[in-house]
Amino acid sequence: MITLRPKSRSKLFDLNLKPIGPFLAATIASAAFTGMFVATPALAASCCGGGSATTLILPKGARHLYDFSIDIESYDGFWNQDGEQVNDPAGSDLSQYRMNFGYAYRFADNWQFSAILPLVKNDNVYPGISAQNTALGDTTLSVWYETFDQITCVWQVNTFADLRPAIYIGSSILLPTGKSAYSDGVDNSFEVTGRGLYRWDANLIVEKTIYPVTLNAQGSYGAYLERPVNQEFDNAVEPYDKKLGDRRYLSASVAYTYFFEDVDALTVSAAIADLREGAGKINGQSDPLTEMKKSSVSLSTTYESEDKSWLLKGSWSHAISKDDWGQSFPITDIFTIGVSYVVR
Amino acid sequence: MLFDNLLRRKNRKSARYTSGSRMYKIFTLITATLLALSLQGCKEDLFPSDKDNRTETIITTVDFVATTTLDEVIDLDALLAEYDAVVLYYTMWCPLCDTHMSYITSAIMPNYPQTAFLMVDYVSGSVSQSRRSQVENGYQALTVIADSDQSLLDQFHATMATTVVISQDKLVLLNEDFKNGARLIDTLNTLGSQ
Numbered sequence: 001m002i003t004l005r006p007k008s009r010s011k012l013f014d015l016n017l018k019p020i021g022p023f024l025a026a027t028i029a030s031a032a033f034t035g036m037f038v039a040t041p042a043l044a045a046s047c048c049g050g051g052s053a054t055t056l057i058l059p060k061g062a063r064h065l066y067d068f069s070i071d072i073e074s075y076d077g078f079w080n081q082d083g084e085q086v087n088d089p090a091g092s093d094l095s096q097y098r099m100n101f102g103y104a105y106r107f108a109d110n111w112q113f114s115a116i117l118p119l120v121k122n123d124n125v126y127p128g129i130s131a132q133n134t135a136l137g138d139t140t141l142s143v144w145y146e147t148f149d150q151i152t153c154v155w156q157v158n159t160f161a162d163l164r165p166a167i168y169i170g171s172s173i174l175l176p177t178g179k180s181a182y183s184d185g186v187d188n189s190f191e192v193t194g195r196g197l198y199r200w201d202a203n204l205i206v207e208k209t210i211y212p213v214t215l216n217a218q219g220s221y222g223a224y225l226e227r228p229v230n231q232e233f234d235n236a237v238e239p240y241d242k243k244l245g246d247r248r249y250l251s252a253s254v255a256y257t258y259f260f261e262d263v264d265a266l267t268v269s270a271a272i273a274d275l276r277e278g279a280g281k282i283n284g285q286s287d288p289l290t291e292m293k294k295s296s297v298s299l300s301t302t303y304e305s306e307d308k309s310w311l312l313k314g315s316w317s318h319a320i321s322k323d324d325w326g327q328s329f330p331i332t333d334i335f336t337i338g339v340s341y342v343v344r
Numbered sequence: 345m346l347f348d349n350l351l352r353r354k355n356r357k358s359a360r361y362t363s364g365s366r367m368y369k370i371f372t373l374i375t376a377t378l379l380a381l382s383l384q385g386c387k388e389d390l391f392p393s394d395k396d397n398r399t400e401t402i403i404t405t406v407d408f409v410a411t412t413t414l415d416e417v418i419d420l421d422a423l424l425a426e427y428d429a430v431v432l433y434y435t436m437w438c439p440l441c442d443t444h445m446s447y448i449t450s451a452i453m454p455n456y457p458q459t460a461f462l463m464v465d466y467v468s469g470s471v472s473q474s475r476r477s478q479v480e481n482g483y484q485a486l487t488v489i490a491d492s493d494q495s496l497l498d499q500f501h502a503t504m505a506t507t508v509v510i511s512q513d514k515l516v517l518l519n520e521d522f523k524n525g526a527r528l529i530d531t532l533n534t535l536g537s538q
Binding site (some may be wrong): 078079080086088091092101126127181182184188229231235237239280287328329330 | 374386387388390392395397398437438440442443447466467468469470473476477480481492494501503504505506519520521523524525526527
């Protein structure tokens with residue numbers, strides 16, 4: 001039986017882990033869009049943790065975090081550039097599976113570093129062709145600064161100071177370690193597991209917990225770095241410079257935490273997210289054909305062990321299969337299961 | 345005594361190998377291995393080059409015969425007898441393909457009436473399925489080839505969004521990703537087929 005009961009602060013402060021999941025690679029009806037990441041909170045809100053689409057967040061006081069998760073993303077049509085929902089070809093079955101290896105390390109009281117490395121499998125079946133490919137995806141490295149020295153989660157609001165939220169300011173870089181259209185040895189779009197460009201993100205998380213409820217808002221702004229391209233799918237082409245459009249991600253979530261008798265905790269959260277990418281550039285000229293957007297909703301749950309070292313998590317991110325919920329982007333469902341281990 | 349000391353030291357050392365440190369080693373090993381593999385597989389992306397690796401040779405293609413989604417048989421020779429050039433665009437009915445096809449239809453095709461534009465569907469597997477995808481995506485007005493056996497895919501070493509321009513003398517003037525369409529327009533302009 002689940003009961004909600006107050007705990008001492010010292011115990012509750014241990015709940016603040018919140019790795020937010022491996023973000024999602026939304027591939028085009030195959031892998032061609034891989035790397036257009038859409039956040040999936042793999043761990044629901046918990047005390048003073050936080051996260052973004054592209055990183056793991058350590059709880060206050062913890063030194064290491066190891067994270068492993070599996071994403072299963074299935075495709076169900078797409079939005080065209082007018083925002084209209086269009087079905088995938090009848091008889092097609094398009095999926096992408098990702099194993100995400102994550103690690104976070106606290107190198108100062110309020111500073112932490114994290115890395116996420118995905119292994120991606122594309123599984124695309126059309127009536128006339130099918131392809132399965134496995135390769136690394138793009139790697140994310142992040143640095144976060146916590147603007148607070150003490151845990152800001154409270155059970156009651158007694159003073160104005162109790163309303164202070166936990167604010168995280170971070171920066172991430174996406175390394176093109178995946179197979180892109182410009183990589184050596186990539187023959188077709190089914191083999192693509194990365195976007196082939198570096199991207200720098202500025203991230204912000206604001207979170208407030210007044211038990212048992214947590215409110216969380218996240219945002220990030222990313223800029224791709226221009227790069228030269230001299231081959232496409234192993235075919236030499238006239239060299240040109242390519243840059244994808246700036247990326248904006250916003251999400252908001254609300255969570256509720258239950259505490260079991262033996263101090264285990266179960267957190268359930270609901271979130272809404274919006275991802276947009278602007279026009280890219282080819283040789284300095286605007287390329288509006290790469291613009292896209294996607295809105296999604298998600299449900300997440302996390303079970304935390306009594307000693308707060310182990311977390312089991314699951315989430316479901318759902319893109320609404322209706323007009324105007326996206327543009328030039330696949331409509332997908334993403335199921336994530338994962339486990340995290342925290343070392344203090 | 346010496347043995348006891350060694351045993352105590354060994355036990356202390358063992359105690360230090362907590363589950364956390366074991367996890368650390370495992371993760372470090374996995375991460376290092378994957379990173380090492382990734383660096384081998386994606387050098388071109390991590391350290392991109394602007395070196396022009398194209399050869400001077402312009403490829404000449406052979407004739408092909410294909411079936412459209414209206415069950416019409418077309419062949420390259422006949423098309424080139426009627427048009428200045430033939431453009432092939434490879435689609436898998438994806439969001440990016442839709443964006444490209446929409447742009448080709450609205451911004452490129454009207455300016456090149458002496459060019460034949462053919463969309464190549466290499467994923468549907470049959471004429472009927474290809475036609476259904478064409479209609480559902482709103483491109484009834486375009487000529488779509490049902491490349492059910494992927495013969496055109498293989499002939500031009502193509503993939504999603506590959507764009508091919510073939511001149512009247514069967515030279516392959518362009519064979520690359522569509523991108524923003526500028527290369528296609530430049531190539532068609534050199535043919536003077538407006």
